[in-house]
Amino acid sequence: MSDPFYQLQWLRLDHGLTQQSQTELWICQLHCAVPSIAGNKWLKLKYHIQQIQQHNKTGILSFGGAFSNHLLALAAAGQHFGFSTVGVVRSHQPDPANPTLQQCRQFGMQLQFVSPELYQTKTTALTLAELQQQYPDYLIVPEGGTSATAVQGVAELPLAATPNGPADLLCCASASGGTIAGLIAGSKGTPVLGIAVVKDASLSQKISALLPAPADQWHWQLQPELTNRAYGKFTADTLHTCLELATQQIYTEPVYTGKALHTLLQLLAQGELAQYRRIAFFHTGGLQGLDGLRYRSLISEAQYQQLRFGG
Template identity: 45%
Template sequence: MLDDCTLFTIKKPSWQQVKHPILIKNNIDLWLCHLQTRPAQLSGNKWLKLKHHIAKVKAEHKHGIVTFGGAFSNHIAAVAAACAQLGLKSLTYLRADSVDLNNPTIQFCLQHGMRFHLLNRAEYRLRNDDTFCQVITNSHPELLLVAEGGSSSEGAKGVAELNLTDTPNGKASLVALATASGGTLAGVITANKSQVLGIAAVKDSSIADRVKQLLPQEVNATSWSINMDYTDAGYAKFSPELLAFCREMASYNVHVEPIYSGKALYGLFKLIEQGQLNKHKRICFFHTGGLQGLDGLLYRNLISANDYKILMGG
Protein backbone atom coordinates (compact mmCIF):
# COMPACT_ATOMS: atom_id res chain seq x y z
CA MET A 1 0.00 0.00 0.00
CA LEU A 2 2.95 2.35 0.54
CA ASP A 3 3.69 2.58 -3.16
CA ASP A 4 0.10 3.15 -4.13
CA CYS A 5 0.49 6.74 -5.27
CA THR A 6 2.31 6.78 -8.55
CA LEU A 7 2.27 10.58 -8.58
CA PHE A 8 4.70 10.84 -5.69
CA THR A 9 8.11 9.33 -5.25
CA ILE A 10 7.46 7.33 -2.13
CA LYS A 11 10.37 5.20 -1.12
CA LYS A 12 10.03 2.07 0.95
CA PRO A 13 10.72 2.61 4.67
CA SER A 14 14.46 2.79 5.24
CA TRP A 15 16.28 1.88 8.42
CA GLN A 16 19.23 3.60 10.06
CA GLN A 17 21.12 2.16 13.00
CA VAL A 18 22.41 4.81 15.39
CA LYS A 19 25.63 4.20 17.26
CA HIS A 20 26.05 6.78 19.98
CA PRO A 21 28.05 6.47 23.23
CA ILE A 22 24.86 6.75 25.35
CA LEU A 23 23.33 3.86 23.42
CA ILE A 24 26.47 1.76 23.58
CA LYS A 25 26.87 2.39 27.32
CA ASN A 26 23.27 1.34 27.94
CA ASN A 27 23.44 -1.61 25.57
CA ILE A 28 20.62 -0.32 23.34
CA ASP A 29 20.35 -1.16 19.66
CA LEU A 30 18.52 1.88 18.24
CA TRP A 31 17.01 1.91 14.75
CA LEU A 32 15.44 4.90 13.07
CA CYS A 33 12.73 4.22 10.53
CA HIS A 34 12.46 6.83 7.76
CA LEU A 35 9.82 7.21 5.11
CA GLN A 36 11.10 9.66 2.55
CA THR A 37 9.06 11.11 -0.26
CA ARG A 38 9.36 13.64 -3.00
CA PRO A 39 7.98 16.22 -2.36
CA ALA A 40 9.66 16.09 1.07
CA GLN A 41 6.62 17.70 2.70
CA LEU A 42 4.93 14.27 2.60
CA SER A 43 7.77 12.41 4.32
CA GLY A 44 7.53 10.63 7.67
CA ASN A 45 3.96 10.34 8.92
CA LYS A 46 2.47 12.84 6.44
CA TRP A 47 1.45 10.80 3.39
CA LEU A 48 0.39 7.93 5.65
CA LYS A 49 -2.00 10.24 7.49
CA LEU A 50 -3.36 11.71 4.27
CA LYS A 51 -3.68 8.73 1.93
CA HIS A 52 -7.03 7.44 3.23
CA HIS A 53 -8.40 10.98 3.36
CA ILE A 54 -7.51 11.34 -0.31
CA ALA A 55 -9.17 7.97 -1.04
CA LYS A 56 -12.29 9.30 0.72
CA VAL A 57 -12.20 12.52 -1.33
CA LYS A 58 -12.22 10.38 -4.46
CA ALA A 59 -14.85 7.91 -3.20
CA GLU A 60 -17.18 10.76 -2.22
CA HIS A 61 -16.50 12.66 -5.46
CA LYS A 62 -15.27 15.71 -3.54
CA HIS A 63 -12.91 18.24 -5.05
CA GLY A 64 -10.35 18.55 -2.30
CA ILE A 65 -9.61 19.03 1.39
CA VAL A 66 -10.40 21.66 4.01
CA THR A 67 -8.34 21.44 7.19
CA PHE A 68 -6.95 23.33 10.20
CA GLY A 69 -3.41 24.37 11.05
CA GLY A 70 -0.97 26.91 12.36
CA ALA A 71 1.02 29.15 10.04
CA PHE A 72 4.17 26.99 10.18
CA SER A 73 2.39 23.64 10.31
CA ASN A 74 3.89 20.60 8.61
CA HIS A 75 0.38 19.28 8.09
CA ILE A 76 -0.82 22.21 5.97
CA ALA A 77 2.33 21.97 3.82
CA ALA A 78 1.63 18.26 3.33
CA VAL A 79 -2.03 18.85 2.42
CA ALA A 80 -1.03 21.57 -0.07
CA ALA A 81 1.63 19.33 -1.65
CA ALA A 82 -0.62 16.27 -1.93
CA CYS A 83 -3.63 18.17 -3.25
CA ALA A 84 -1.59 20.12 -5.82
CA GLN A 85 -0.03 16.94 -7.12
CA LEU A 86 -3.39 15.22 -7.41
CA GLY A 87 -5.22 18.17 -8.97
CA LEU A 88 -7.35 18.72 -5.85
CA LYS A 89 -8.31 21.93 -4.07
CA SER A 90 -6.99 22.73 -0.60
CA LEU A 91 -8.20 25.19 1.99
CA THR A 92 -6.88 25.79 5.51
CA TYR A 93 -8.58 27.45 8.44
CA LEU A 94 -5.42 29.08 9.69
CA ARG A 95 -4.67 30.04 13.28
CA ALA A 96 -3.52 33.59 12.49
CA ASP A 97 -4.73 37.18 12.51
CA SER A 98 -3.21 37.85 9.09
CA VAL A 99 -1.43 35.92 6.36
CA ASP A 100 2.32 36.62 6.41
CA LEU A 101 3.33 36.25 2.79
CA ASN A 102 7.01 35.97 3.75
CA ASN A 103 6.43 32.89 5.94
CA PRO A 104 8.05 30.03 3.97
CA THR A 105 5.33 27.50 4.87
CA ILE A 106 2.62 29.91 3.74
CA GLN A 107 4.59 30.65 0.58
CA PHE A 108 4.87 26.93 -0.17
CA CYS A 109 1.15 26.43 0.43
CA LEU A 110 0.17 29.39 -1.74
CA GLN A 111 2.48 28.19 -4.52
CA HIS A 112 0.64 24.87 -4.31
CA GLY A 113 -2.76 26.49 -4.65
CA MET A 114 -3.91 26.41 -1.02
CA ARG A 115 -6.40 29.04 0.08
CA PHE A 116 -6.77 30.35 3.63
CA HIS A 117 -9.50 31.46 5.99
CA LEU A 118 -8.24 33.11 9.14
CA LEU A 119 -9.29 32.11 12.65
CA ASN A 120 -8.27 33.99 15.76
CA ARG A 121 -7.00 31.99 18.73
CA ALA A 122 -10.42 31.78 20.40
CA GLU A 123 -12.09 30.58 17.18
CA TYR A 124 -9.29 28.11 16.54
CA ARG A 125 -9.96 26.43 19.88
CA LEU A 126 -13.23 25.22 18.34
CA ARG A 127 -11.41 23.11 15.73
CA ASN A 128 -12.54 19.84 17.33
CA ASP A 129 -16.05 21.05 18.15
CA ASP A 130 -18.72 19.11 16.22
CA THR A 131 -21.02 22.08 15.64
CA PHE A 132 -18.17 24.29 14.41
CA CYS A 133 -16.93 21.53 12.10
CA GLN A 134 -20.47 21.06 10.75
CA VAL A 135 -20.63 24.78 9.89
CA ILE A 136 -17.34 24.43 7.99
CA THR A 137 -18.52 21.29 6.21
CA ASN A 138 -21.76 23.05 5.23
CA SER A 139 -19.79 26.04 3.90
CA HIS A 140 -17.62 23.80 1.69
CA PRO A 141 -19.72 20.79 0.67
CA GLU A 142 -17.28 20.07 -2.18
CA LEU A 143 -14.36 19.59 0.25
CA LEU A 144 -13.61 16.84 2.77
CA LEU A 145 -12.96 18.17 6.27
CA VAL A 146 -9.72 16.73 7.65
CA ALA A 147 -8.98 17.17 11.36
CA GLU A 148 -5.93 19.13 12.51
CA GLY A 149 -2.78 17.11 11.89
CA GLY A 150 -4.78 14.57 9.86
CA SER A 151 -5.52 12.83 13.16
CA SER A 152 -8.73 10.95 12.42
CA SER A 153 -9.51 7.26 11.98
CA GLU A 154 -8.40 7.60 8.33
CA GLY A 155 -5.09 9.12 9.45
CA ALA A 156 -4.46 6.39 12.01
CA LYS A 157 -5.41 3.71 9.45
CA GLY A 158 -2.69 4.91 7.06
CA VAL A 159 -0.03 4.97 9.76
CA ALA A 160 -1.07 1.46 10.80
CA GLU A 161 0.26 0.19 7.45
CA LEU A 162 3.80 0.76 8.62
CA ASN A 163 5.65 -2.07 10.33
CA LEU A 164 7.99 -0.44 12.83
CA THR A 165 8.69 -3.53 14.90
CA ASP A 166 10.76 -5.59 12.47
CA THR A 167 14.11 -3.81 12.24
CA PRO A 168 16.89 -5.25 10.04
CA ASN A 169 18.44 -6.65 13.25
CA GLY A 170 15.29 -8.32 14.57
CA LYS A 171 12.25 -7.26 16.56
CA ALA A 172 12.24 -4.02 18.51
CA SER A 173 10.51 -4.39 21.87
CA LEU A 174 9.81 -0.65 21.99
CA VAL A 175 8.68 1.78 19.28
CA ALA A 176 9.04 5.48 20.15
CA LEU A 177 7.85 8.56 18.28
CA ALA A 178 6.84 12.20 18.65
CA THR A 179 3.18 12.82 19.42
CA ALA A 180 1.00 15.92 19.18
CA SER A 181 -2.52 15.52 17.78
CA GLY A 182 -2.30 11.77 18.43
CA GLY A 183 -3.23 10.18 15.09
CA THR A 184 0.25 8.88 14.36
CA LEU A 185 0.59 7.34 17.80
CA ALA A 186 -2.82 5.67 17.47
CA GLY A 187 -1.81 4.12 14.14
CA VAL A 188 1.51 2.89 15.48
CA ILE A 189 -0.14 1.32 18.56
CA THR A 190 -2.72 -0.40 16.36
CA ALA A 191 -0.15 -1.91 14.01
CA ASN A 192 2.72 -2.91 16.26
CA LYS A 193 2.79 -5.68 18.84
CA SER A 194 5.70 -4.07 20.70
CA GLN A 195 5.38 -1.54 23.50
CA VAL A 196 4.78 1.96 22.09
CA LEU A 197 5.97 5.20 23.65
CA GLY A 198 4.68 8.56 22.42
CA ILE A 199 6.89 11.45 23.51
CA ALA A 200 4.78 14.59 23.59
CA ALA A 201 5.92 17.60 21.57
CA VAL A 202 3.15 19.77 23.03
CA LYS A 203 1.89 20.42 26.55
CA ASP A 204 -1.55 18.96 26.02
CA SER A 205 -3.02 16.61 28.58
CA SER A 206 -5.85 15.61 26.23
CA ILE A 207 -3.58 13.67 23.81
CA ALA A 208 -4.17 10.34 25.57
CA ASP A 209 -7.96 10.70 25.33
CA ARG A 210 -7.75 11.55 21.64
CA VAL A 211 -5.50 8.55 21.01
CA LYS A 212 -7.94 6.27 22.87
CA GLN A 213 -10.79 7.44 20.64
CA LEU A 214 -8.82 6.29 17.59
CA LEU A 215 -7.82 2.87 18.94
CA PRO A 216 -9.62 -0.39 18.29
CA GLN A 217 -11.30 -1.67 21.48
CA GLU A 218 -9.13 -4.76 21.72
CA VAL A 219 -5.90 -2.78 22.19
CA ASN A 220 -4.33 -3.49 25.57
CA ALA A 221 -4.12 -0.26 27.59
CA THR A 222 -0.75 -1.32 29.02
CA SER A 223 0.84 -1.63 25.56
CA TRP A 224 1.37 2.12 25.18
CA SER A 225 2.10 5.28 27.11
CA ILE A 226 2.75 8.98 26.58
CA ASN A 227 5.67 10.76 28.18
CA MET A 228 5.00 14.47 28.84
CA ASP A 229 8.39 15.32 30.38
CA TYR A 230 10.19 16.67 27.32
CA THR A 231 7.80 19.29 25.93
CA ASP A 232 10.18 22.08 27.02
CA ALA A 233 8.17 25.29 27.37
CA GLY A 234 5.56 23.98 24.93
CA TYR A 235 4.85 23.57 21.24
CA ALA A 236 7.73 24.78 19.04
CA LYS A 237 9.67 25.94 22.11
CA PHE A 238 13.11 24.46 22.60
CA SER A 239 16.10 24.95 24.87
CA PRO A 240 19.67 25.58 23.65
CA GLU A 241 20.41 22.09 24.98
CA LEU A 242 17.81 20.51 22.72
CA LEU A 243 19.12 22.44 19.73
CA ALA A 244 22.65 21.29 20.58
CA PHE A 245 21.34 17.71 20.71
CA CYS A 246 19.89 18.11 17.19
CA ARG A 247 23.26 19.42 16.00
CA GLU A 248 25.00 16.49 17.64
CA MET A 249 22.59 14.05 15.98
CA ALA A 250 23.46 15.56 12.60
CA SER A 251 27.06 14.48 13.20
CA TYR A 252 25.67 10.90 13.33
CA ASN A 253 23.88 11.59 10.04
CA VAL A 254 20.53 11.81 11.85
CA HIS A 255 18.65 14.91 10.71
CA VAL A 256 15.96 16.05 13.10
CA GLU A 257 14.29 19.35 13.97
CA PRO A 258 13.65 20.54 17.53
CA ILE A 259 9.84 20.83 17.23
CA TYR A 260 8.88 17.16 16.84
CA SER A 261 11.42 14.49 15.87
CA GLY A 262 14.42 16.07 17.64
CA LYS A 263 12.39 16.82 20.76
CA ALA A 264 11.15 13.24 20.98
CA LEU A 265 14.55 11.71 20.19
CA TYR A 266 16.10 13.93 22.87
CA GLY A 267 13.49 12.65 25.34
CA LEU A 268 14.23 9.07 24.31
CA PHE A 269 17.97 9.56 24.89
CA LYS A 270 17.27 11.10 28.33
CA LEU A 271 15.08 8.13 29.31
CA ILE A 272 17.80 5.75 28.14
CA GLU A 273 20.47 7.68 30.08
CA GLN A 274 18.32 7.54 33.21
CA GLY A 275 18.08 3.76 32.84
CA GLN A 276 14.29 3.93 32.48
CA LEU A 277 14.29 1.80 29.33
CA ASN A 278 16.75 -0.84 30.53
CA LYS A 279 14.39 -3.71 29.85
CA HIS A 280 14.56 -2.93 26.12
CA LYS A 281 17.52 -4.09 24.09
CA ARG A 282 16.30 -2.97 20.68
CA ILE A 283 14.27 0.20 20.10
CA CYS A 284 12.76 1.67 16.93
CA PHE A 285 12.31 5.42 16.63
CA PHE A 286 9.91 6.54 13.89
CA HIS A 287 11.30 9.61 12.14
CA THR A 288 8.06 11.44 11.43
CA GLY A 289 9.58 13.96 8.99
CA GLY A 290 8.84 17.67 9.41
CA LEU A 291 12.16 19.10 8.26
CA GLN A 292 10.23 21.83 6.40
CA GLY A 293 9.66 23.30 9.88
CA LEU A 294 13.33 24.33 9.91
CA ASP A 295 12.54 26.93 7.23
CA GLY A 296 10.10 28.59 9.61
CA LEU A 297 12.57 28.49 12.49
CA LEU A 298 15.21 30.14 10.32
CA TYR A 299 12.69 32.73 9.09
CA ARG A 300 11.84 33.69 12.69
CA ASN A 301 15.55 33.76 13.62
CA LEU A 302 14.95 30.96 16.12
CA ILE A 303 17.90 29.10 14.63
CA SER A 304 20.95 30.47 12.82
CA ALA A 305 21.72 29.92 9.13
CA ASN A 306 24.56 27.66 10.26
CA ASP A 307 22.23 25.56 12.45
CA TYR A 308 19.80 25.32 9.54
CA LYS A 309 22.53 23.98 7.29
CA ILE A 310 23.73 21.46 9.88
CA LEU A 311 20.26 20.22 10.81
CA MET A 312 19.15 19.93 7.17
CA GLY A 313 22.26 17.99 6.32
CA GLY A 314 24.13 20.53 4.20
Protein backbone atom coordinates (compact mmCIF):
# COMPACT_ATOMS: atom_id res chain seq x y z
CA MET A 1 0.00 0.00 0.00
CA SER A 2 1.63 3.26 -1.04
CA ASP A 3 1.24 6.40 1.01
CA PRO A 4 1.14 9.25 0.13
CA PHE A 5 -1.85 7.74 -1.59
CA TYR A 6 -3.54 11.09 -1.17
CA GLN A 7 -3.00 14.80 -1.66
CA LEU A 8 -4.32 17.64 0.43
CA GLN A 9 -5.79 20.73 -1.17
CA TRP A 10 -6.56 23.87 0.81
CA LEU A 11 -9.28 26.29 -0.29
CA ARG A 12 -10.11 29.49 1.53
CA LEU A 13 -13.83 30.08 1.73
CA ASP A 14 -14.70 33.65 0.90
CA HIS A 15 -18.14 34.46 2.23
CA GLY A 16 -19.93 37.56 3.50
CA LEU A 17 -20.10 35.95 6.94
CA THR A 18 -16.39 35.14 7.11
CA GLN A 19 -15.61 38.72 6.07
CA GLN A 20 -18.05 40.17 8.57
CA SER A 21 -16.63 38.07 11.40
CA GLN A 22 -13.03 38.63 10.19
CA THR A 23 -12.41 34.90 10.39
CA GLU A 24 -10.36 32.87 7.94
CA LEU A 25 -12.19 29.68 7.04
CA TRP A 26 -9.99 27.08 5.36
CA ILE A 27 -11.37 23.94 3.78
CA CYS A 28 -9.00 20.98 3.67
CA GLN A 29 -9.83 18.52 0.91
CA LEU A 30 -8.25 15.10 0.70
CA HIS A 31 -7.97 13.82 -2.86
CA CYS A 32 -7.23 10.18 -3.33
CA ALA A 33 -5.73 8.18 -6.20
CA VAL A 34 -9.04 6.27 -6.11
CA PRO A 35 -11.70 9.03 -6.09
CA SER A 36 -14.36 7.05 -4.14
CA ILE A 37 -11.98 6.87 -1.17
CA ALA A 38 -11.53 10.66 -0.92
CA GLY A 39 -12.18 12.62 2.26
CA ASN A 40 -12.12 10.86 5.60
CA LYS A 41 -12.57 7.44 3.98
CA TRP A 42 -8.94 6.71 3.18
CA LEU A 43 -7.73 7.76 6.62
CA LYS A 44 -10.37 5.60 8.31
CA LEU A 45 -9.68 2.59 6.13
CA LYS A 46 -5.91 2.59 5.71
CA TYR A 47 -4.94 0.75 8.91
CA HIS A 48 -7.84 -1.69 8.55
CA ILE A 49 -6.44 -2.56 5.13
CA GLN A 50 -2.96 -2.86 6.57
CA GLN A 51 -4.31 -5.27 9.22
CA ILE A 52 -5.85 -7.63 6.67
CA GLN A 53 -2.72 -7.53 4.54
CA GLN A 54 -0.52 -8.34 7.55
CA HIS A 55 -2.77 -11.17 8.71
CA ASN A 56 -3.48 -12.52 5.23
CA LYS A 57 -7.21 -12.14 5.61
CA THR A 58 -9.58 -12.52 2.67
CA GLY A 59 -11.30 -9.20 3.07
CA ILE A 60 -13.37 -6.74 5.07
CA LEU A 61 -17.05 -6.88 6.01
CA SER A 62 -18.79 -3.71 7.08
CA PHE A 63 -22.18 -2.06 7.50
CA GLY A 64 -24.04 0.91 6.09
CA GLY A 65 -27.20 2.43 4.69
CA ALA A 66 -28.35 2.05 1.09
CA PHE A 67 -26.49 5.23 0.02
CA SER A 68 -23.48 4.74 2.28
CA ASN A 69 -20.31 6.63 1.38
CA HIS A 70 -18.38 4.26 3.59
CA LEU A 71 -19.54 1.07 1.85
CA LEU A 72 -18.73 2.52 -1.56
CA ALA A 73 -15.27 3.60 -0.38
CA LEU A 74 -14.65 0.14 1.06
CA ALA A 75 -15.77 -1.53 -2.18
CA ALA A 76 -13.46 0.74 -4.22
CA ALA A 77 -10.55 0.05 -1.85
CA GLY A 78 -11.21 -3.68 -2.13
CA GLN A 79 -10.99 -3.54 -5.89
CA HIS A 80 -7.90 -1.32 -5.87
CA PHE A 81 -5.92 -3.29 -3.28
CA GLY A 82 -7.23 -6.72 -4.26
CA PHE A 83 -9.23 -7.87 -1.24
CA SER A 84 -12.83 -9.06 -1.00
CA THR A 85 -15.57 -6.92 0.51
CA VAL A 86 -18.96 -7.67 2.00
CA GLY A 87 -21.47 -4.90 2.71
CA VAL A 88 -24.35 -5.48 5.14
CA VAL A 89 -26.91 -2.96 3.92
CA ARG A 90 -29.70 -1.45 6.01
CA SER A 91 -32.48 -1.76 3.48
CA HIS A 92 -35.74 -3.67 3.18
CA GLN A 93 -35.37 -4.48 -0.47
CA PRO A 94 -32.46 -4.58 -2.83
CA ASP A 95 -33.05 -1.77 -5.34
CA PRO A 96 -31.11 -2.65 -8.49
CA ALA A 97 -31.16 0.98 -9.68
CA ASN A 98 -29.65 2.47 -6.52
CA PRO A 99 -26.52 4.23 -7.90
CA THR A 100 -24.39 3.71 -4.76
CA LEU A 101 -25.10 -0.01 -4.55
CA GLN A 102 -24.67 -0.40 -8.29
CA GLN A 103 -21.15 0.98 -7.95
CA CYS A 104 -20.46 -1.18 -4.90
CA ARG A 105 -21.37 -4.23 -6.98
CA GLN A 106 -19.24 -3.03 -9.90
CA PHE A 107 -16.30 -2.83 -7.51
CA GLY A 108 -17.00 -6.44 -6.58
CA MET A 109 -18.65 -6.00 -3.19
CA GLN A 110 -20.98 -8.76 -2.08
CA LEU A 111 -24.13 -7.24 -0.60
CA GLN A 112 -26.35 -8.63 2.14
CA PHE A 113 -29.63 -6.83 2.75
CA VAL A 114 -31.21 -6.66 6.18
CA SER A 115 -34.33 -4.84 7.28
CA PRO A 116 -33.70 -1.71 9.39
CA GLU A 117 -35.15 -3.55 12.42
CA LEU A 118 -32.86 -6.53 12.00
CA TYR A 119 -29.93 -4.27 11.13
CA GLN A 120 -29.88 -2.93 14.69
CA THR A 121 -29.35 -6.44 16.02
CA LYS A 122 -26.71 -7.22 13.37
CA THR A 123 -24.29 -4.99 15.19
CA THR A 124 -24.78 -6.64 18.59
CA ALA A 125 -22.00 -8.86 19.90
CA LEU A 126 -24.05 -12.01 19.35
CA THR A 127 -24.79 -11.43 15.70
CA LEU A 128 -21.29 -10.15 15.06
CA ALA A 129 -20.07 -13.52 16.25
CA GLU A 130 -22.48 -15.19 13.82
CA LEU A 131 -21.25 -13.01 10.96
CA GLN A 132 -17.68 -13.83 11.89
CA GLN A 133 -18.55 -17.53 11.69
CA GLN A 134 -20.10 -16.97 8.29
CA TYR A 135 -17.06 -14.98 7.10
CA PRO A 136 -14.20 -16.42 9.17
CA ASP A 137 -11.42 -14.83 7.14
CA TYR A 138 -12.85 -11.33 7.12
CA LEU A 139 -12.10 -8.37 9.33
CA ILE A 140 -15.39 -6.94 10.60
CA VAL A 141 -15.32 -3.13 10.61
CA PRO A 142 -18.13 -1.19 12.33
CA GLU A 143 -20.59 1.08 10.53
CA GLY A 144 -18.99 4.21 9.07
CA GLY A 145 -15.60 2.52 9.38
CA THR A 146 -15.37 3.93 12.90
CA SER A 147 -13.01 2.14 15.29
CA ALA A 148 -9.83 2.81 17.25
CA THR A 149 -7.97 1.79 14.08
CA ALA A 150 -9.79 4.49 12.09
CA VAL A 151 -8.98 7.07 14.77
CA GLN A 152 -5.28 6.26 14.37
CA GLY A 153 -5.49 7.01 10.61
CA VAL A 154 -7.44 10.27 10.92
CA ALA A 155 -5.07 11.49 13.67
CA GLU A 156 -2.35 11.70 10.99
CA LEU A 157 -4.12 14.50 9.11
CA PRO A 158 -2.22 17.78 9.60
CA LEU A 159 -5.46 19.76 9.69
CA ALA A 160 -4.12 22.64 11.78
CA ALA A 161 -1.44 23.45 9.18
CA THR A 162 -3.31 25.87 6.91
CA PRO A 163 -1.37 27.72 4.18
CA ASN A 164 -1.65 30.92 6.27
CA GLY A 165 -0.34 29.40 9.50
CA PRO A 166 -1.77 27.36 12.37
CA ALA A 167 -5.54 27.15 12.71
CA ASP A 168 -6.96 27.92 16.14
CA LEU A 169 -10.05 25.74 15.65
CA LEU A 170 -10.48 22.44 13.77
CA CYS A 171 -13.90 21.42 12.54
CA CYS A 172 -15.69 18.55 10.78
CA ALA A 173 -19.10 16.95 10.29
CA SER A 174 -19.75 14.16 12.77
CA ALA A 175 -21.97 11.07 12.49
CA SER A 176 -20.47 7.89 13.92
CA GLY A 177 -17.75 9.93 15.65
CA GLY A 178 -14.60 8.33 14.25
CA THR A 179 -13.46 11.34 12.26
CA ILE A 180 -13.74 13.87 15.05
CA ALA A 181 -12.11 11.43 17.47
CA GLY A 182 -9.16 11.17 15.06
CA LEU A 183 -8.92 14.94 14.67
CA ILE A 184 -8.98 15.35 18.45
CA ALA A 185 -6.32 12.68 18.94
CA GLY A 186 -4.05 14.38 16.38
CA SER A 187 -4.87 17.96 17.35
CA LYS A 188 -1.89 18.66 19.65
CA GLY A 189 -4.01 20.93 21.81
CA THR A 190 -5.91 22.84 19.10
CA PRO A 191 -9.62 22.73 20.02
CA VAL A 192 -11.92 20.68 17.80
CA LEU A 193 -15.56 21.36 17.01
CA GLY A 194 -17.69 18.54 15.62
CA ILE A 195 -20.99 19.41 13.98
CA ALA A 196 -23.38 16.52 14.57
CA VAL A 197 -25.40 15.77 11.44
CA VAL A 198 -27.21 12.90 13.16
CA LYS A 199 -29.59 12.95 16.08
CA ASP A 200 -27.74 10.62 18.40
CA ALA A 201 -27.85 11.45 22.09
CA SER A 202 -24.99 9.04 22.72
CA LEU A 203 -22.60 10.54 20.15
CA SER A 204 -20.48 12.44 22.71
CA GLN A 205 -20.08 9.27 24.74
CA LYS A 206 -19.09 7.30 21.64
CA ILE A 207 -16.45 9.90 20.77
CA SER A 208 -15.06 9.90 24.31
CA ALA A 209 -14.80 6.12 24.22
CA LEU A 210 -12.70 6.31 21.03
CA LEU A 211 -10.18 8.77 22.47
CA PRO A 212 -6.88 7.61 23.83
CA ALA A 213 -6.71 8.15 27.62
CA PRO A 214 -6.51 10.37 29.59
CA ALA A 215 -9.75 11.86 28.24
CA ASP A 216 -9.44 15.19 30.08
CA GLN A 217 -6.42 16.29 28.06
CA TRP A 218 -8.55 16.80 24.94
CA HIS A 219 -10.33 20.05 23.99
CA TRP A 220 -13.38 19.40 21.91
CA GLN A 221 -17.07 20.12 21.64
CA LEU A 222 -20.02 18.72 19.76
CA GLN A 223 -22.55 21.12 18.27
CA PRO A 224 -25.85 19.85 16.82
CA GLU A 225 -26.37 21.14 13.29
CA LEU A 226 -28.64 24.16 13.52
CA THR A 227 -31.35 23.35 10.97
CA ASN A 228 -32.61 20.56 13.23
CA ARG A 229 -33.25 18.07 10.45
CA ALA A 230 -33.02 14.31 10.78
CA TYR A 231 -29.98 12.55 9.36
CA GLY A 232 -30.16 12.61 5.56
CA LYS A 233 -32.77 15.42 5.47
CA PHE A 234 -31.86 18.99 4.68
CA THR A 235 -33.44 22.42 4.30
CA ALA A 236 -33.56 24.64 1.23
CA ASP A 237 -31.15 26.97 3.09
CA THR A 238 -28.57 24.22 3.46
CA LEU A 239 -28.89 23.35 -0.21
CA HIS A 240 -28.56 27.05 -1.03
CA THR A 241 -25.28 27.20 0.93
CA CYS A 242 -23.97 24.17 -1.00
CA LEU A 243 -24.89 25.80 -4.31
CA GLU A 244 -23.22 29.04 -3.22
CA LEU A 245 -20.03 27.19 -2.25
CA ALA A 246 -19.97 25.43 -5.62
CA THR A 247 -19.55 28.81 -7.31
CA GLN A 248 -16.17 28.99 -5.48
CA GLN A 249 -15.26 25.45 -6.60
CA ILE A 250 -15.96 24.16 -3.09
CA TYR A 251 -18.10 21.13 -3.83
CA THR A 252 -20.22 19.77 -0.98
CA GLU A 253 -23.39 17.75 -0.45
CA PRO A 254 -26.16 18.73 1.98
CA VAL A 255 -26.09 15.61 4.21
CA TYR A 256 -22.60 15.92 5.74
CA THR A 257 -20.14 18.62 4.67
CA GLY A 258 -22.68 21.14 3.34
CA LYS A 259 -24.87 20.78 6.41
CA ALA A 260 -21.89 21.22 8.72
CA LEU A 261 -20.55 24.24 6.81
CA HIS A 262 -24.03 25.79 6.82
CA THR A 263 -24.08 25.52 10.62
CA LEU A 264 -20.51 26.80 10.89
CA LEU A 265 -21.46 29.91 8.90
CA GLN A 266 -24.51 30.41 11.12
CA LEU A 267 -22.31 30.16 14.22
CA LEU A 268 -20.02 32.79 12.74
CA ALA A 269 -23.03 35.02 12.05
CA GLN A 270 -24.16 34.63 15.66
CA GLY A 271 -20.71 35.58 16.95
CA GLU A 272 -20.41 32.18 18.66
CA LEU A 273 -16.90 31.62 17.31
CA ALA A 274 -15.65 35.17 17.84
CA GLN A 275 -12.54 34.01 19.72
CA TYR A 276 -11.24 32.12 16.67
CA ARG A 277 -9.37 33.84 13.85
CA ARG A 278 -8.47 30.89 11.64
CA ILE A 279 -10.70 27.82 11.34
CA ALA A 280 -9.73 24.66 9.44
CA PHE A 281 -12.63 22.51 8.24
CA PHE A 282 -11.99 18.95 7.11
CA HIS A 283 -13.90 18.18 3.90
CA THR A 284 -14.82 14.55 4.52
CA GLY A 285 -15.79 13.78 0.90
CA GLY A 286 -19.07 12.00 0.22
CA LEU A 287 -19.83 13.68 -3.11
CA GLN A 288 -21.10 10.38 -4.49
CA GLY A 289 -24.07 10.96 -2.18
CA LEU A 290 -25.28 13.54 -4.69
CA ASP A 291 -25.99 10.70 -7.14
CA GLY A 292 -28.37 9.18 -4.60
CA LEU A 293 -30.06 12.54 -3.92
CA ARG A 294 -30.64 13.04 -7.63
CA TYR A 295 -31.86 9.46 -7.99
CA ARG A 296 -34.46 10.07 -5.26
CA SER A 297 -35.38 13.47 -6.82
CA LEU A 298 -34.24 15.26 -3.67
CA ILE A 299 -32.21 17.58 -5.88
CA SER A 300 -32.86 18.51 -9.51
CA GLU A 301 -30.60 17.66 -12.43
CA ALA A 302 -29.53 21.33 -12.67
CA GLN A 303 -28.69 21.42 -8.95
CA TYR A 304 -26.78 18.17 -9.28
CA GLN A 305 -24.70 19.56 -12.14
CA GLN A 306 -23.91 22.72 -10.21
CA LEU A 307 -23.09 20.89 -6.97
CA ARG A 308 -20.86 18.39 -8.74
CA PHE A 309 -19.18 20.54 -11.37
CA GLY A 310 -19.87 24.21 -10.50
CA GLY A 311 -21.03 26.82 -12.94
